[in-house]
Amino acid sequence: MTLPSNNNSELQDQLANFVDRILAGNPANLDQATFAPEEDLRALEQTAIRVKTAFGDNDPDEAVINRIQKNILGQMQISEIHVNESIWRKFIEYFKPSEKKWRSQHSRQRLNIIISLATVVVLMLVAIPFLNSSNGDQPGASGQFLNNYIPIAIGGLILLVLWLTRRKS
Amino acid sequence: MTSYSDTSDNHLVQQFIQGDMSAFDSLYTRHIKTVYNRVRYVVPETDVEDVTQEVFIAALSSLPSFRGEAQFSTWLRTLTNHKVAEYYRRRSRKKETMQVDMVHAERRGDQNHPILLEDRITIQRALNKLPEQYREVILLRFAEGMQFKEIADSLKQNPEATKSLFRRAIATLRNTLDVKDDPT
Numbered sequence: 001m002t003l004p005s006n007n008n009s010e011l012q013d014q015l016a017n018f019v020d021r022i023l024a025g026n027p028a029n030l031d032q033a034t035f036a037p038e039e040d041l042r043a044l045e046q047t048a049i050r051v052k053t054a055f056g057d058n059d060p061d062e063a064v065i066n067r068i069q070k071n072i073l074g075q076m077q078i079s080e081i082h083v084n085e086s087i088w089r090k091f092i093e094y095f096k097p098s099e100k101k102w103r104s105q106h107s108r109q110r111l112n113i114i115i116s117l118a119t120v121v122v123l124m125l126v127a128i129p130f131l132n133s134s135n136g137d138q139p140g141a142s143g144q145f146l147n148n149y150i151p152i153a154i155g156g157l158i159l160l161v162l163w164l165t166r167r168k169s
Numbered sequence: 170m171t172s173y174s175d176t177s178d179n180h181l182v183q184q185f186i187q188g189d190m191s192a193f194d195s196l197y198t199r200h201i202k203t204v205y206n207r208v209r210y211v212v213p214e215t216d217v218e219d220v221t222q223e224v225f226i227a228a229l230s231s232l233p234s235f236r237g238e239a240q241f242s243t244w245l246r247t248l249t250n251h252k253v254a255e256y257y258r259r260r261s262r263k264k265e266t267m268q269v270d271m272v273h274a275e276r277r278g279d280q281n282h283p284i285l286l287e288d289r290i291t292i293q294r295a296l297n298k299l300p301e302q303y304r305e306v307i308l309l310r311f312a313e314g315m316q317f318k319e320i321a322d323s324l325k326q327n328p329e330a331t332k333s334l335f336r337r338a339i340a341t342l343r344n345t346l347d348v349k350d351d352p353t
Binding site for chain 2: 011012013020023047050054058075
């Protein structure tokens, strides 16, 4: 559809006026619409009528408006509950490992190592101050001997625990 | 519910952000018909309510980030277009076709004549194939009922340019409709 620009301008105004009329409900029955004699414009007017006829003037009725609004609020409440649930679930799961986790060999192994190391660290923390206090004013006593061998003993203990843990799992 | 009939959209948004849920109800009441009609022009009848609902749910959760740089109606229109695009992405994964739309519509007991229904689906598909600016000007005039002057303001054009765009859009739609439908 190639027309001179002045024709184009006229054609677009006529099409716009035609669309304004049909959307304003004039004529009330679209079958009675009168089309322009020019073939180009008539084709466009017919397309506009086709669109208008296919979709009509169906604004949603009150029931639809209320139903959508109710669904939106329902969806929002569900998503809020879901958010709350997920926070609690994460919290509980953090402290209560699932059965699958407990059955996992890797998890069990890791847990054993952690418990063993924690035990060793606790023992060290408890024993070291006590052993230090006993070596100061008694040169050559057993405190001095223990003080020299404590790091080696603890290292050996850690290695033993690790070896036992690995062997068990 | 508080009456907000004279309050601007942007002010309602501020009220909502400050925790006034009735401000959102007013925004919903004000814009539901526009959104619903826009969706109805581009989405099969059976899914119009669902997509409209998704638009407002998305609006509800995104409103706190609305900065008021654009008009609320423009922002909502963009959101609607995103939701429609998302709907078609989901749908393309399911490989749903025009035949499926017809079956769904008939099963739902759609009141429209089958020929009208088929034509609506054909036009919807043609509209979705149009370049975005053409589809937009048709939707603004037909679905949203905006006058050419208002469309021109919205598109930041002069009315003559808008009418020219509209004519080209209708001509392209006509050509698209003339092309035989893809059987899928």
